[in-house]
Amino acid sequence: MDGPGGARISGKHHDRVLFMACNRATTTPPTISANGNSYPPDSWTNVPPSILSYLPRKLHLQPSHPVSITREVIESCFPPPTYTHYNDLDPIVSVYENFDSLNFPPDHPGRNRTDTYYLNKDTVLRTHSSAHEAEIFRHNKSAGYTISADVYRRDAIDRSHYPVFHQMEGARMWDRRKVEGGDVARVAREQLTQLEEHDLEVEDPNPTIHPERNPLQAEHHRVEEVEAIAAHLKRSLELMVNELFSRAKRRATGDAAADEPLKVRWVEAYFPFTSPSWELEVFWQGDWLEILGCGITKQDILINANVPNQLGWAFGVGLERLAMILFSIPDIRLFWSKDPRFLGQFSTADDIKPFVPFSKHPACYKDVSFWLRSSSSAAGGGLRSNSQDFHENDMMEIVRDVGGDLVEDVKMIDEFAHPVSGRKSICYRINYRSLERTLKNEEADRLHEGVRTRLVEKLGVELR
Ligand code: DAH
Numbered sequence: 001m002d003g004p005g006g007a008r009i010s011g012k013h014h015d016r017v018l019f020m021a022c023n024r025a026t027t028t029p030p031t032i033s034a035n036g037n038s039y040p041p042d043s044w045t046n047v048p049p050s051i052l053s054y055l056p057r058k059l060h061l062q063p064s065h066p067v068s069i070t071r072e073v074i075e076s077c078f079p080p081p082t083y084t085h086y087n088d089l090d091p092i093v094s095v096y097e098n099f100d101s102l103n104f105p106p107d108h109p110g111r112n113r114t115d116t117y118y119l120n121k122d123t124v125l126r127t128h129s130s131a132h133e134a135e136i137f138r139h140n141k142s143a144g145y146t147i148s149a150d151v152y153r154r155d156a157i158d159r160s161h162y163p164v165f166h167q168m169e170g171a172r173m174w175d176r177r178k179v180e181g182g183d184v185a186r187v188a189r190e191q192l193t194q195l196e197e198h199d200l201e202v203e204d205p206n207p208t209i210h211p212e213r214n215p216l217q218a219e220h221h222r223v224e225e226v227e228a229i230a231a232h233l234k235r236s237l238e239l240m241v242n243e244l245f246s247r248a249k250r251r252a253t254g255d256a257a258a259d260e261p262l263k264v265r266w267v268e269a270y271f272p273f274t275s276p277s278w279e280l281e282v283f284w285q286g287d288w289l290e291i292l293g294c295g296i297t298k299q300d301i302l303i304n305a306n307v308p309n310q311l312g313w314a315f316g317v318g319l320e321r322l323a324m325i326l327f328s329i330p331d332i333r334l335f336w337s338k339d340p341r342f343l344g345q346f347s348t349a350d351d352i353k354p355f356v357p358f359s360k361h362p363a364c365y366k367d368v369s370f371w372l373r374s375s376s377s378a379a380g381g382g383l384r385s386n387s388q389d390f391h392e393n394d395m396m397e398i399v400r401d402v403g404g405d406l407v408e409d410v411k412m413i414d415e416f417a418h419p420v421s422g423r424k425s426i427c428y429r430i431n432y433r434s435l436e437r438t439l440k441n442e443e444a445d446r447l448h449e450g451v452r453t454r455l456v457e458k459l460g461v462e463l464r
Contacts, residue, residue, distance in 0.1 A: 032045065032047070032052075032119050032120075034052050034055060034092055034119065035055060035090060035091075035092055037092070039092075039119040039120050039123055040120060041119075041120055042120045042121050043121070044113060044118040044120055044121040045118055045119060045120050046113050046117060046118050046154075047117040047118065047119055047125060048397065048401055050400065050401050050404075051117055051125070051152065051163060051164070054150070054152075054164045055091060055150070057150070057164075057336070058088075058150060059150070059166060059335055059336070060087065060148045060149070060150065060166045060319065061087060061088070061148075064343070064346050064347055064348070065335075065343070065346065066323040066326070066327045066329065066335065066346050066355075067166050067319050067320065067323055067335055069323070069346060069348065069349050069352070070244070070319045070322050070323045070326060071087070071148045071166075071168060071319060072349045073243060073244055073247065073349050074146065074168050074170075074240060074244070074317070075146055075148075076243070076349070077236070077239055077240040077243050078144060078146050078170055078236075078240075080142070081142060082142060082143050082144050082172070083142065083143075083144040083145055083146055083170070083172075084141050084142045084144075084145045084146075085145070085146050085148075086132070086136065086145060086146070086147045086148075087147070087148045087149075089132050089147060089149060091125055091126050091149065091150055091151070091152065092119065092123060092124075092125060092126075093123070093124060093125075093126045093131045093132075094122055094123060094124075095111075095118075095121070095122050095123065095124055096122075097126075097131045097132070097134065097135065098116075098124050098126055098127060098128070098131040099111055101131075101133070101134040101301065101304065102130055102131075102133065102134070102272055102273040102301065103272040103273050103298055103300070103301065104272050105272070108272070110127060114154060114389065114391040114393050114394065115127075115153060115154050115155075115393065116152075116153065116154065117152050117153075117154065117163075125151075125152035126149065126151050126152065127151055127152060127153050128151050128167055128169075128316060129147045129148070129149040129151060129167040129168060129169035129316055130169055130273060130314075130316055131149075132147050132149070132169070133169065133171065133273070133297075133301065133314065134301055134304060134305045135305075136171075137171075137173070137301065137302055137305035137307050137310070138305040138306055138307070140305075140306075140307055140310075143172060143173055143174070143175075143312075144170065144171060144172040144173065144312075145170065145171055146168060146169065146170045147168065147169040147170075148166065148167070148168045148169075148319070149166065149167055149168075149169070150164055150165070150166055151164070151165060151166065151167050152164055153165075154393040154396070154397060155393060155396065156392065156393070156396055156410070157396050157399060157400065157407055157408075157409055157410040158408075158409040158410070158411075159330065159331045159332060159333075159408065159409060160320075160321070160324070160332055161332065162320070162332045162333065162335075162336075163397075163400065165318060165319070165320045165332070166318070166319040166320060167316055167317065167318055167319060168316070168317050168319055169314065169315070169316045169317075170314065170315050170316075171297065171312060171313065171314035171315075172232070172233075172236070172312050172313055172314075173297075173302075173307070173310040173311065173312035174187060174188060174229070174310065174311060174312055175307075175309050175310045176309045176310070176311070177309045178309075184225050184228070184229070184311060185222065185224040185225045185227070185228040185229075186228075188225070188228035188229050188231075188232045189228045189231070189232075191232060192228070192231055192232045192235055195232070195235050195236065195239060196239060198238055198239055198242040199242075199261055200238055200241070200242050200261060200262050200263070200264050201261045201262070201263045201264070202234075202238060202263075202264055202265070202266070203263070203264070203265035203266070204234070204265070204266040205265075205266075206266070206268050208226060208227050208230045208231075208276060209223065209226060209227075209276055210268065210276070213268050214268045214275070214276035214277065214278075215275055215276065216275075216276070217275055217296070217298065217299050219299075220299035220311070221296070221299070221311060225311065226276070226296055229296060229311065229312060229313055230276070230296065230313070232313065233294060233295075233296075233313035233315070234266065234278075236313075237280055237292065237294060237315055238264060238280075241262075241264055241280065241282060241291060242262065244322060244326060245262050245282065245284075245325075245326075246262070247326065247349075247352045248325060248326040248327075248352060249262065262282065262283070263282070263283035264280060264281065264282050264283070265280075265281050265283075265288065266278050266279075266280060267279045267280075267281055267290075269293055269295070271293055271295055272298075273295075273297065273298050273301060273314070274294065274295025274296055274297055274298060274313075274314060275295060275296060275298060276295055276296055277293065277294065277295030277296075278293070278294055278295060279291075279292065279293050279294075280292050280294070284325060289321070289325070291317060291321070291322065292315050292316060292317035292318075293315065293316050293317075294313060294314060294315030294316070295313065295314065295315075296311070296312070296313055297311070297312055297313065297314050299311065320332055320335060323335070326352055327346070327352065327353075327354060327355045328354035328355050329355050330355075330357060331408070331435060333405045333408075333435055334355075334435060336405060337405075337435060337436065339358075339435075339436050341358045341436075342355075342358075358435075358436070361433060361434055361435070361436075361437060361438045361439065362433070362438060362439070363408065363431050363432070363433040364431070364432040364433065364439055364441060364444040365429055365430070365431050365432075366429070366430050366432065366444060366445075366448040367413070367427055367428065367429050367430075368427070368428055368430065368448070368451060368452055368455065368463070369414070369425060369426070369427040369428075369463070369464040370425065370426060370455060370461035370462055370463050370464055371423055371424070371425050371461060371462040371464060372390050372423065372424045372425075372426070372461055373460050373461070373462070390459060390461075392412070394458070394459060395410075395428065395455065395459065396410060398451060398454045398455060398458060398459070399430060399451055401454070402447055402450040402451045402454060403430070403432060403447045403450075403451065405434075405435070406432050406433070406434050406439060406443075406444075406447065407430060407431065407432055407433075408431045408432070408433040409430075409431050410428055410429070410430050410431070411428065411429050411431075412426060412427070412428050413427050413428065413429045414426070414427040415427070425464065430448065430451065432444040432447060432448070
């Protein structure tokens with residue numbers, strides 16, 4: 001996953017194939033029903049029935065599921081009554097909640113139909129748990145909260161990306177009117193001293209506030225307030241990471257690495273809804289892994305939510321990424337498995353042990369090459385008004401729709417432009433492999449034929 005699922009939100013971008021291809025027929029489905037409501041489709045609608053079928057699954061609430069166990073460990077770090085835990089908010093949200101309420105600019109790439117599932121132009125499947133921030137601030141039930149949520153993004157296919165995953169969000173506010181003398185800085189510092197210590201090795205080389213890279217919201221916050229709230233934020237999240245990883249390490253005793261202190265580092269970041277902002281990375285099996293995004297909540301979000309006197313911190317974290325580390329789960333598809341050989345291996349948060357993979361079944365690689373339509377603007381030709389993006393995510397979705405969880409990954413292995421016409425050709429390699437059984441070559445062939453047919457039908461490509 002892109003960190004907490006955030007690469008696109010933070011403004012960093014992965015390389016994606018984006019070519020212009022010519023107009024393709026779009027089929028608008030009849031009304032879309034989901035979670036008991038109907039949504040009139042329009043030209044923005046792009047959510048397939050296969051994706052809507054995930055809404056009832058709620059892995060984060062399924063007892064003894066590793067995603068749910070990970071949620072419970074995180075919740076235990078943010079106990080009531082300071083923190084209220086919200087776990088069953090509707091994944092269908094307005095574009096306003098998912099983007100506008102959080103200060104996403106109108107041209108932010110996260111809003112693209114290539115990246116986000118739209119029920120219609122005003123309604124999306126939430127792309128992050130932050131979609132509920134403003135509503136919960138407005139509700140103002142307790143000083144802090146956590147949210148756990150299934151979130152939806154159009155994305156690549158590989159062992160760590162799935163169009164549905166889970167995030168957790170947390171926040172903690174202080175009310176200037178409710179603390180003595182309005183001195184939030186002093187109170188946050190005092191509460192920091194009440195948090196436990198830990199023995200993580202923490203690298204935090206940057207100043208809390210940097211005028212260009214990580215600015216203070218100067219019109220709303222005092223430096224001392226932000227210093228104190230940031231210190232409270234960082235310790236709270238370090239304690240959370242410590243809790244999660246020490247559970248995973250405990251089981252690894254005997255392994256020399258288990259005795260070394262866990263290393264984490266704070267990195268400056270950007271989110272439209274916090275400033276200053278950071279990411280927390282953990283050093284795990286030789287790599288720095290981005291675990292979460294966080295920061296000081298933008299004051300205009302709190303003002304709009306009718307709690308202008310509050311200020312504080314918020315964070316968001318991806319649960320699958322954590323669970324894959326904690327339980328040594330090698331492939332994100334496994335979370336969706338109903339196979340008792342998978343589900344039967346997990347019990348409670350007190351008993352985190354590594355998943356023992358059932359046998360690795362053979363892979364079946366199949367290639368598909370195609371020409372994008374010749375009026376592609378890559379050649380500089382064609383009527384722009386008539387042309388349409390070919391986006392890799394459209395191709396990924398077709399592969400998912402046809403192959404479901406029998407596809408392990410899809411990689412682009414070749415791409416070139418015709419020297420004269422400028423027409424683009426791309427070749428993808430699809431790896432068909434079941435996690436549960438040996439896939440027969442004929443079955444993979446049938447799936448692959450289905451993919452090829454749909455690519456032509458839906459994307460108007462010409463197979464080679
Ligand atoms: N929503 C962000 C994401 O999906 C994660 C995040 C970052 C949440 C910072 C926050 C936050 O609440 O303050 O990547």
